[in-house]
Amino acid sequence: MSGDWWTVWWVWMAAAFGLAILEVIVPGYIFLGFAAGALIVGAIVGVGITMGLAGSLVVFAILSLAAFIALRKVFGLRSGQVKIWDKDIND
Numbered sequence: 001m002s003g004d005w006w007t008v009w010w011v012w013m014a015a016a017f018g019l020a021i022l023e024v025i026v027p028g029y030i031f032l033g034f035a036a037g038a039l040i041v042g043a044i045v046g047v048g049i050t051m052g053l054a055g056s057l058v059v060f061a062i063l064s065l066a067a068f069i070a071l072r073k074v075f076g077l078r079s080g081q082v083k084i085w086d087k088d089i090n091d
Helices: 009-025 031-047 053-075
Strands: none
Touching: 009 031, 031 053
């Protein structure tokens, strides 16, 4: 198992946990999409569906991108909501 780390479910779950912690440290919904992708790939591998390294990385990339786009739609900047400052903090 020295080179087959991508076939172990808990490695993907640990990566998801680490990316979620990184999201708390560096907010912005950037690492949360990667964490969701790693979590889903960990669940897929945990169920018993085996993929090679390339397959695992492709599925991880697609799921991470989909999660990132979904998070940007839910939590992202809304169009037309511009904050106009009329007072300065020093006034």
